[in-house]
Amino acid sequence: MGYLVGVTVLWAFSFSLIGVYLAGQVDSYFAVLTRIALAALVFLPFLRPSLLRGRQRLALMGLGAVQLGVMYIFFYQSFLLLSVPEVLLFTIFTPLYVTLLDDALFGRFTPFHLVTAGLAVAGAAVIRYQGIDSGFWLGFLVVQGANLCFALGQVGYRRLSAGLPAALPRHSIFAWFYLGALAVAVPAFALLGDASALPATGVHWGVLAWLGLVASGLGYFLWNLGATRVDAGALAIMNNALIPAGLLVNLVIWNRDADLPRLALGGAIIVGSLALNEWWLRRRSPATA
Numbered sequence: 001m002g003y004l005v006g007v008t009v010l011w012a013f014s015f016s017l018i019g020v021y022l023a024g025q026v027d028s029y030f031a032v033l034t035r036i037a038l039a040a041l042v043f044l045p046f047l048r049p050s051l052l053r054g055r056q057r058l059a060l061m062g063l064g065a066v067q068l069g070v071m072y073i074f075f076y077q078s079f080l081l082l083s084v085p086e087v088l089l090f091t092i093f094t095p096l097y098v099t100l101l102d103d104a105l106f107g108r109f110t111p112f113h114l115v116t117a118g119l120a121v122a123g124a125a126v127i128r129y130q131g132i133d134s135g136f137w138l139g140f141l142v143v144q145g146a147n148l149c150f151a152l153g154q155v156g157y158r159r160l161s162a163g164l165p166a167a168l169p170r171h172s173i174f175a176w177f178y179l180g181a182l183a184v185a186v187p188a189f190a191l192l193g194d195a196s197a198l199p200a201t202g203v204h205w206g207v208l209a210w211l212g213l214v215a216s217g218l219g220y221f222l223w224n225l226g227a228t229r230v231d232a233g234a235l236a237i238m239n240n241a242l243i244p245a246g247l248l249v250n251l252v253i254w255n256r257d258a259d260l261p262r263l264a265l266g267g268a269i270i271v272g273s274l275a276l277n278e279w280w281l282r283r284r285s286p287a288t289a
Contacts, residue, residue, distance in 0.1 A: 003226030004238040007219050012245035014215040016253065021207045025200075028076045029193035031208060033185040036068055038212025039220065040178035047175040051168060059160055060173065061180030067153020068177075068220070069184025073192075074146035081139030090143035092121050095236035097151035102232035105159045110232065119276070123240065123269030126262055154235060157224045174221050237273050244270065 022031055052060070078090075096118065103109050157177075161170070199205050227235050244266060251260075 001226070001230055001234060001238075003222045004230065004235070004241075007223045007226065008238060008241050008245050010215060010219050011242055012249040014211060014219075015242075015246040016249055017207050017211065021203055025197070026204055026208070027189075027194040027197040028072075029185075029189040030198055031211075032068075032072045032076075033182075033189045033193075034208045035212040035216040036178055036181045036185045038209065039217035040175060040182060042213055042217035043171065043175035043178060043221070046169075046172050048172045051173050052176070056160070056164075057176050059156075060176040061183065063153050063156045063160065064177035064180030065184045066149045066156070068181035068216075069188070071146050071149035071153070073184070073188055074142055074149060078139055078142045078146065081142060090140055091147060092125055092240060093144065094147040094151050094239045095121055097148050098155060098236040098239060099232050101151055101155040102158065102235070105155055106162075112233065115276075119237075119269060119273035121240065123244075123266040123273065126266035126269060151239075154224060154227045154239075155232075158228050158232075158235075161228045170225055171221065174224075177220070177224075178217075237270060241270055 018031075049057070096114070099110070099114055199208060230238075
């Protein structure tokens with residue numbers, strides 16, 4: 001859980017950095033490509049190809065392509081179809097996808113995880129809902145594509161990791177994840193990017209460097225590692241814990257308007273769902289033993 005909490009704090013700052021310093025100033029496809037390339041450079045020196053079989057390498061690359069590459073393409077396209085509040089609202093369904101996909105890949109069904117994930121969705125909705133207008137269904141589906149990609153990447157890594165030796169150093173294989181994402185990001189920029197909107201200031205490059213080396217490089221590694229050390233319910237809930245964390249950072253540092261009562265109530269619901277999940281795990285453990 002510590003990894004997920006730490007990355008939540010880390011990514012909470014990332015949202016504001018993107019919104020303040022990159023959005024509308026730097027081509028989004030170039031930003032994605034730069035972040036993934038820098039993240040790959042962090043892990044390439046540690047890569048030991050012999051630790052994985054060919055199919056395992058391809059599986060890890062596929063997870064990176066889906067969780068980072070395809071997810072970002074969906075996510076950035078959604079802003080062409082929806083307002084920002086609508087995009088933010090529709091991301092709250094990720095916990096439900098996490099629980100359903102985790103049960104599907106591990107061959108089980110855990111109704112209680114749907115309950116706690118549903119509470120997390122409700123808490124996030126309290127924070128983010130600002131009303132929607134008509135004609136948004138295509139945008140809704142595009143955002144759900146991004147949500148499904150992010151959820152599938154997390155759960156897929158849990159499934160892949162479960163079949164690997166516990167002693168295998170995960171940092172020595174994770175470069176395959178970013179190389180898979182690069183296989184999507186490079187052609188995406190070549191086909192859809194705007195070469196006239198590249199970084200123009202030191203601030204742009206500095207933010208991209210931090211996002212690539214720390215938020216994407218260290219962040220996605222630790223998030224996926226943390227995903228293997230908690231149950232699906234906790235993982236689902238933590239996906240929406242990013243919402244109050246990101247809003248709080250934005251409010252404190254950049255003094256952006258936020259509905260504090262909504263933030264407090266929604267955050268309390270998400271924390272309550274996590275506490276409920278932990279209580280259920282402790283109660284189930286003795287029975288399982």
